[in-house]
Amino acid sequence: xxxxxxxxxxxxxxxxxxxxxxxxxxxxxxxxxxxxxxxxxxxxxxxxxxxxxxxxxxxxxxxxxxxxxxxxxxxxxxxxxxxxxxxxxxxxxxxxxxxxxxxxxxxxxxxxxxxxxxxxxxxxxxxxxxxxxxxxxxxxxxxxxxxxxxxxxxxxxxxxxxxxxxxxxxxxxxxxxxxxxxxxxxxxxxxxxxxxxxxxxxxxxxxxxxxxxxxxxxxxxxxxxxxxxxxxxxxxxxxxxxxxxxxxxxxxxxxxxxxxxxxxxxxxxxxxxxxxxxxxxxxxxxxxxxxxxxxxxxxxxxxxxxx
Amino acid sequence: xxxxxxxxxxxxxxxxxxxxxxxxxxxxxxxxxxxxxxxxxxxxxxxxxxxxxxxxxxxxxxxxxxxxxxxxxxxxxxxxxxxxxxxxxxxxxxxxxxxxxxxxxxxxxxxxxxxxxxxxxxxxxxxxxxxxxxxxxxxxxx
Amino acid sequence: xxxxxxxxxxxxxxxxxxxxxxxxxxxxxxxxxxxxxxxxxxxxxxxxxxxxxxxxxxxxxxxxxxxxxxxxxxxxxxxxxxxxxxxxxxxxxxxxxxxxxxxxxxxxxxxxxxxxxxxxxxx
Numbered sequence: 001x002x003x004x005x006x007x008x009x010x011x012x013x014x015x016x017x018x019x020x021x022x023x024x025x026x027x028x029x030x031x032x033x034x035x036x037x038x039x040x041x042x043x044x045x046x047x048x049x050x051x052x053x054x055x056x057x058x059x060x061x062x063x064x065x066x067x068x069x070x071x072x073x074x075x076x077x078x079x080x081x082x083x084x085x086x087x088x089x090x091x092x093x094x095x096x097x098x099x100x101x102x103x104x105x106x107x108x109x110x111x112x113x114x115x116x117x118x119x120x121x122x123x124x125x126x127x128x129x130x131x132x133x134x135x136x137x138x139x140x141x142x143x144x145x146x147x148x149x150x151x152x153x154x155x156x157x158x159x160x161x162x163x164x165x166x167x168x169x170x171x172x173x174x175x176x177x178x179x180x181x182x183x184x185x186x187x188x189x190x191x192x193x194x195x196x197x198x199x200x201x202x203x204x205x206x207x208x209x210x211x212x213x214x215x216x217x218x219x220x221x222x223x224x225x226x227x228x229x230x231x232x233x234x235x236x237x238x239x240x241x242x243x244x245x246x247x248x249x250x251x252x253x254x255x256x257x258x259x260x261x262x263x264x265x266x267x268x269x270x271x272x273x274x275x276x277x278x279x280x281x282x283x284x285x286x287x288x289x290x291x292x293x294x295x296x297x298x299x300x301x302x303x304x305x306x307x
Numbered sequence: 308x309x310x311x312x313x314x315x316x317x318x319x320x321x322x323x324x325x326x327x328x329x330x331x332x333x334x335x336x337x338x339x340x341x342x343x344x345x346x347x348x349x350x351x352x353x354x355x356x357x358x359x360x361x362x363x364x365x366x367x368x369x370x371x372x373x374x375x376x377x378x379x380x381x382x383x384x385x386x387x388x389x390x391x392x393x394x395x396x397x398x399x400x401x402x403x404x405x406x407x408x409x410x411x412x413x414x415x416x417x418x419x420x421x422x423x424x425x426x427x428x429x430x431x432x433x434x435x436x437x438x439x440x441x442x443x444x445x446x447x448x449x
Numbered sequence: 450x451x452x453x454x455x456x457x458x459x460x461x462x463x464x465x466x467x468x469x470x471x472x473x474x475x476x477x478x479x480x481x482x483x484x485x486x487x488x489x490x491x492x493x494x495x496x497x498x499x500x501x502x503x504x505x506x507x508x509x510x511x512x513x514x515x516x517x518x519x520x521x522x523x524x525x526x527x528x529x530x531x532x533x534x535x536x537x538x539x540x541x542x543x544x545x546x547x548x549x550x551x552x553x554x555x556x557x558x559x560x561x562x563x564x565x566x567x568x569x570x571x572x
Binding site for chain 3: 350
């Protein structure tokens with residue numbers, strides 16, 4: 001496996017976190033040394049272990065697909081296992097393991113399979129270690145525990161990268177959903193409509209405001225109709241965000257008109273003491289559109305007067 | 308890409324307020340903050356840098372990239388050996404609604420950032436620390 | 450930092466100012482005086498501040514602009530702020546900044562229209 005690619009994003013696990021994880025499982029320099037000592041033995045049994053592993057992969061349909069009997073793949077697998085006894089568990093090791101985790105997520109291999117593989121590896125390796133170090137059982141035990149620690153750390157990294165990559169997909173999809181559910185449509189020259197569905201939490205409000213303001217500038221609109229028919233109820237937070245949106249649109253030089261102000265919303269606004277001084281509001285989107293058109297006509301008329 | 312993780316600007320003259328803005332803008336942009344968040348961070352930095360210059364005459368702004376458990380952020384520290392703030396509580400209220408006066412700086416900066424701390428001692432000086440975080444890896448809150 | 454002195458141009462009865470991306474405090478203060486001097490010199494009826502290039506609008510800038518609008522009004526002129534960027538508008542709103550009596554417009558064209566309309570309506 002190549003080392004980490006030159007990517008711009010931040011690592012899912014930083015060096016300081018890696019040090020902390022090793023500390024937490026109690027992986028010490030002694031452990032690293034024990035594993036380094038294990039290296040020649042590791043090199044001796046690596047092929048055999050990979051073969052056994054692939055026999056197991058073959059028995060299950062899911063892994064048969066991901067791990068076909070391919071010499072190149074097997075060679076990479078061998079390299080991976082040898083990495084466990086390489087002896088250096090610093091930055092390069094971390095980068096390598098993170099890369100592997102990402103690749104697995106990208107190809108769609110769920111952690112359960114390659115974590116299962118670790119388990120198989122552990123079972124295959126244990127007798128090898130016992131055989132090689134039978135003269136010193138205490139050492140054999142420490143060595144095996146050292147190997148277990150490093151396998152546990154690898155498992156943690158695999159899970160972390162998998163979750164991080166999955167969350168990235170979710171975040172991207174959420175944004176896309178948000179884009180779809182908050183369309184800002186230009187209905188006329190100078191008039192855009194943004195229907196709001198649901199409540200506005202801070203993050204949603206930020207995204208909404210940015211989209212709205214950007215669209216105002218892009219379309220050079222004088223009026224932005226924000227329709228809240230789809231907002232079930234108005235809490236203080238949502239109302240506050242709406243007020244901010246109104247103020248921000250005004251700073252751009254356009255006007256935000258709040259439409260879809262139903263009786264219950266009107267009551268809530270008054271009860272919450274929300275000051276809508278200077279804000280144009282209408283009960284329905286239709287009424288809002290009428291206002292927008294009138295306002296546009298008025299602007300055009302005045303403009304035409306001086307020509 | 309060898310991105311920097313920390314930096315500083317010495318605030319001795321009025322033009323250092325602009326220098327602070329430019330440095331913070333570059334830093335925040337490099338850390339992947341979206342344009343609106345960058346604007347918030349730079350504006351907060353501008354307020355705090357001006358405070359340092361106007362109240363203490365000189366001081367220093369330090370910035371540092373933050374990286375904790377997958378969250379990326381930026382930390383700004385404004386330190387001066389000025390007269391100190393007599394009543395921090397009041398300073399955080401002062402000028403807030405009036406939209407004028409130098410008192411705008413602290414409460415304004417606090418609103419724009421996610422975390423905000425002031426340590427001040429009369430006759431010794433003031434340290435203001437402010438942090439802003441953005442979303443998960445690869446998710447830019449533009 | 451180089452002295453960013455900001456230019457004020459007279460277009461008919463209106464004073465036009467195009468602000469740079471990151472003006473320093475001294476330039477902004479100097480601008481205020483320059484505007485008022487030109488208001489007197491040309492008996493202008495309006496002022497347009499084009500901030501489409503401005504990346505940061507903090508409380509000092511906002512206060513100076515609000516003051517300038519107030520002073521300009523006292524000298525018989527209306528002020529329009531044109532071309533504020535979305536990110537700047539959102540930040541300014543979050544800061545609670547106001548621009549005083551200054552009006553706002555999407556761009557310089559609209560700003561001029563606004564001043565003409567206001568003038569026609571005899572305000």
